Amino acid sequence: MTQHRSTRAAVFSAGSWGTAVAKILADAGTDVILHARRREIADAINTQHHNPGYFPDVELPAALTATTDPAAALDGADFLVLSIPAQTLRANLAVWAPHIGPDTVIVSLMKGIEQGSHLRASQIITEVAHVSAHRVAVLSGPNLAREIMDGQPAAATVACPDEDAGHRFQRACHTGYFRPYTSTDVTGCELGGAVKNVIALAVGIASGMGLGHNAQAMLITRGLAETTRLAVAMGAHPATLAGLAGLGDLVATCSSPLSRNRTFGAHLGQGMSVEEATAATRQTTEGVKSAEAILDLARAHDVEMPITDVVSALLHEKVTLDEAAAALMQRPTKPER
Template identity: 85%
Template sequence: MNQHHVCAAVFSAGSWGTAVGKIMADAGTSVIMHARRAEIADAINTTHRNPGYFPDIELPQALTATTDPAAALDGANFLVLSIPAQSLRAGLAAWTPHIGPDTVILSLMKGIEIGSGLRASQVITEVTGIPACRVAVLSGPNLAREIMDGQPAATTIACPDEDAAHRIQKACHTPYFRPYTSTDVTGCELGGAVKNVIALAVGIASGMGMGHNAQAMLITRGLAETTRLATAMGAHPATLSGLAGLGDLVATCSSPLSRNRTFGTHLGQGLSVEQTTAATRQTTEGVKSAGAILALAHAYDVEMPITEVISALLHEKVTLDQAAAALMQRPPKPER
């Protein structure tokens, strides 16, 4: 099949979905975005801009939009999912009848489902009945704003089927966006989910006026606890020191463009969870997933002290000062 006949349906038209839609269109893939709101779909089709997220960036001609899920999925080689992790199950239930028999699903989601503790790829296979070899995940240090500006970035595409991973790689490889492939879906998804919680901790430290030493400590120890959980769940340790692990962690923890870090900064400055949620328009996956990740840690008997403190703070079981003290005062012991 020639590259220009490759089609991708992107659900939905949020910031990261729009960025990946732009990447794929720039790579020669035809992209149809599914927008929930008619005015967003109309604006994308008539002005080639997404007024909700990137009003200043012109989108490629090969990218169009619709509010009709069946129309978006008609003939799609790839279904790219970029919706809040907690809405995935309900969304998929409605869309599954329209997914073609050979469509490969690509998850951009970085959250853990509350209650079930499932990663996005697991929710996808459970709801759709599509085998795991047709479900891939994309994860790396990918801040949407920088990618929309054409800034260079790399990512990891993980799928149990290497051929499917390579087809996705080809469909989103551009001069500014370099995808690597992997078969470690578990490692990629856990790296993406846990780093949001660590970014909240780094944001809190920053908001409280702590310096780069404290932030680097949290990033480093955060990577250690992420790796402990991921390897306990069957991931390869090398994945966590790669783009989907360390790479994504560093970008999310150090950039003011990161919504999780920004959310943490507001908390560190003394705003409540409610006030911060009201101030943040977009989904902050770390806030939603922290409790679910902690439940996984308990299930796999893994120590995750940073996740534990952040979860307690979000559920108002500890004060900000208690949380800060707990993050900084771990009992001294050998590092390894």
């Protein structure tokens, strides 16, 4: 009887979300190798089955291995799963691209817009790795890494123009606690994931200023409205923004103290400078890096995004906290839809 080779995934790299997705894949029966930059992290994963840099208290599946060698990680990989800061994607991928197999599907976990080019991660991947858009997928949804590492229930959207490739990755990451759905709307999923980080900054700022749940709910709701306006203007389906990669991700990121974007915003709302909030948060906060690029996209597509506009102004210290709140509340009234 012919034996079928098991599915193999290479996850780059061993940060919090990369480690969580590597665990999901391993728990789903996929062979997983995690690429770590630091030798001590790779060694700890291989010998102790823990990632001491992020989740020292969580035991990783024995089948999950790690390496610092990108070529070894990518050898025979059906999927390359990228979980690195959006602003470093281009430079890193240029180094890794020669090792990517001709049939490897590249899955982006990144939720940011590149500064300067204003490109989404999937667009950078096709450009730098010289692959068809049909070989690029996106995984996005309300997925706080800490909860997933604890095995708590979660769901996400796998978006890929090639439905077969999307279904294959769906099978590769389906576990008893992680439920993936499929879509072909890559643009909608990526914009939902990128813009929600900026809205979460706004909600965190409101919380840090001592504003109540009414104000935070207003920002979430109107934030979804401006996210949807931009996504639809760029070709996305509006239903995507009402799904896991839109509303779901927005609610989780804006509501949870585990969200680094909300936490960063709360630091700003309490009076910290951007530099002080960066030091206090200690991890990459995609909304801070992407806000201006998202605003540039909005201007290019003639889309009004008042919350993103105010957050960007705050990050660049063009307005004070009180001026930002006033700018949103004193806008002209209009119909909701």
